[in-house]
Amino acid sequence: MSPANVTVYRLSPACDISDVEVGTIYVGRVQGFATFGTFVQLTDRLKGLVHKSNVRTNHEEGDEILVRVKQVRPNGNIDLEEVILPSYEEQSVIKKVTTTRLADLGSRIGRPVTVVGEIAQVKQTSGPTIFTLVDDSGTENAAAFVEAGVRAYPEANLGDMVQVNGQAMQRNSQVQVEVSSLTVLAGPEADEVRARIEEALERRAEPAEIPLLVESDVMTLLRPQMREVAKAIRKAVFVSQPILLRHHADADGICSAVAIEQAVVSLIRESGGDFDADYFLFKRAPSKAPFYEIEDITRDLDFATKDLARYGQKMPLVLLTDNGSTEEDEPAMKQARVFGLKLIVVDHHHPDALIDQYLVAHVNPYHVGGDYGITAGMLGTEIARLINPAVGDAIRHLPAVAAVGDRSEAPERQRFLDLVADRYSEDECKAMALALDFEQFWLRFNDGREIVKEILDLGPDHERHEKFVGLLVEGANQMIADQLEATMPHVQERLLENGAHLFLLDVEIHAHKFTFPPPGKTSGEVHDRLCKANPGAAVVTIGFGPDFAVLRSRGVLMNIPRMVRELRTEITGGGVSGGGHLVVGSIKFVEGMREAVIEALIAKIAQAELATPKLE
Numbered sequence: 001m002s003p004a005n006v007t008v009y010r011l012s013p014a015c016d017i018s019d020v021e022v023g024t025i026y027v028g029r030v031q032g033f034a035t036f037g038t039f040v041q042l043t044d045r046l047k048g049l050v051h052k053s054n055v056r057t058n059h060e061e062g063d064e065i066l067v068r069v070k071q072v073r074p075n076g077n078i079d080l081e082e083v084i085l086p087s088y089e090e091q092s093v094i095k096k097v098t099t100t101r102l103a104d105l106g107s108r109i110g111r112p113v114t115v116v117g118e119i120a121q122v123k124q125t126s127g128p129t130i131f132t133l134v135d136d137s138g139t140e141n142a143a144a145f146v147e148a149g150v151r152a153y154p155e156a157n158l159g160d161m162v163q164v165n166g167q168a169m170q171r172n173s174q175v176q177v178e179v180s181s182l183t184v185l186a187g188p189e190a191d192e193v194r195a196r197i198e199e200a201l202e203r204r205a206e207p208a209e210i211p212l213l214v215e216s217d218v219m220t221l222l223r224p225q226m227r228e229v230a231k232a233i234r235k236a237v238f239v240s241q242p243i244l245l246r247h248h249a250d251a252d253g254i255c256s257a258v259a260i261e262q263a264v265v266s267l268i269r270e271s272g273g274d275f276d277a278d279y280f281l282f283k284r285a286p287s288k289a290p291f292y293e294i295e296d297i298t299r300d301l302d303f304a305t306k307d308l309a310r311y312g313q314k315m316p317l318v319l320l321t322d323n324g325s326t327e328e329d330e331p332a333m334k335q336a337r338v339f340g341l342k343l344i345v346v347d348h349h350h351p352d353a354l355i356d357q358y359l360v361a362h363v364n365p366y367h368v369g370g371d372y373g374i375t376a377g378m379l380g381t382e383i384a385r386l387i388n389p390a391v392g393d394a395i396r397h398l399p400a401v402a403a404v405g406d407r408s409e410a411p412e413r414q415r416f417l418d419l420v421a422d423r424y425s426e427d428e429c430k431a432m433a434l435a436l437d438f439e440q441f442w443l444r445f446n447d448g449r450e451i452v453k454e455i456l457d458l459g460p461d462h463e464r465h466e467k468f469v470g471l472l473v474e475g476a477n478q479m480i481a482d483q484l485e486a487t488m489p490h491v492q493e494r495l496l497e498n499g500a501h502l503f504l505l506d507v508e509i510h511a512h513k514f515t516f517p518p519p520g521k522t523s524g525e526v527h528d529r530l531c532k533a534n535p536g537a538a539v540v541t542i543g544f545g546p547d548f549a550v551l552r553s554r555g556v557l558m559n560i561p562r563m564v565r566e567l568r569t570e571i572t573g574g575g576v577s578g579g580g581h582l583v584v585g586s587i588k589f590v591e592g593m594r595e596a597v598i599e600a601l602i603a604k605i606a607q608a609e610l611a612t613p614k615l616e
């Protein structure tokens, strides 16, 4: 045998004495010296002795040396001798054990088990340390106890691959492993486990092949991107990564978010883990602005970094719906990127391409020649069905509510209404949309998870839903009527050069403040009335306050984000910012420049082309 063919072995950290073979040469590490010889570690937990008569060279602590196993004594002591080889091949010894898949723990209650997986969370309780483990089959907890409130296995951290020996136990309704030993895997052993889990996750996360709820050319073209988003979300659920869903706080945004919430929450419950995992692994947060504001990202980073420090939770996957695709989102996204947050956008606002560098996925009808008529609620519902088809039936009316809420004029609007006509009339969908807007106003920054479900008839009691929505709609309509009664007489009309009718309204002094309907909705309601009063005409309504203006339009081909950008450079000291949809949006400025900004804005609107007039 030529020396080059000699094989030496390196034991992986999970190996124990049963893996040590007499006569085999191993790579060891010098641990310390005694008068009778040198202690050599074969793994962190496994060491042997090279008697001084078998030491061949001088060493220092920590040196790697080659040792042959002379014998393993009945008491577990290992006798070694040092070996010098001019050349050799090295191989790893990977511990082969029969492991139990986490999904199968329930069938082994009370019995010893070995599980292998990735640490998805480390939570220190006043008793044991709880490790949330993920493998290719699911997720479960492992409880390790050294002393009350003391962190067990401090060498094991978030993201590590570990092998856990212990007993499968049932606590309340939950299965967990009570840990007797936990080893952090390293090298090829960890790589193998990681690769196996990753491969299985890829397969498990692949969304089902299901048809769209209604015929839609635009959404058919968006299928690949929608599948990509659904897959990323499924994967996050399977590895116990928290999901934070930020959405615009209007009916469309809420519908998109609630659809996905239903899918994600039920998927979290199905895939094991803590009984209240759906509460700390999924958060829904409404955003006042139709973009990711600095205030929002600040709050999100505050919570995410605290959850990581305090509960050992992974940083969240952030999903933005009905917002997130315009350049106004960039400052927040820059902050998110610093912390390595992965961002996904599902939006129907006109997208700015520069945003895509911050995103791992982006669904937007404009990418495939569609427009805002395909609302976020339609997209969110279709994505929710891909995440978890089981919720498909419960949420199939949400696109219709979103469509009427966002005044979609796409053909899909009617198709989604037809889809649920047996359960809800168009008026009932409109009632739900208005009730959502009304309730969200009072909820402010709260998600109102259960109340919002009640409004969308996702609760347990259909009759109670009807009563509640009826009451909210009555309240909303009364307040809108009061507002318009005060406001309409103050609306001023101008006929623009391009033939459009412009209506101006000072919502600061001619509308009630700090109540429902807020300025944006007030302007929208006024606009709707004026559109009815001017059938077939191009109509633009501007509701303005001291330092903002809200725009609504019909029949005018405007591009509000572009007008805002132009005004920002054209009006020195105007402090102009804003955006929104092409023909519906808002703009901010400094109070002292209001007249200059609004007049310049009107001049731009007067130059916009009119859409082909159509009869109402």
Ligand code: MN
Residues within 6 Å of the ligand: 248, 252, 253, 322, 348, 375, 376, 406
């Ligand atoms: Mn929308």
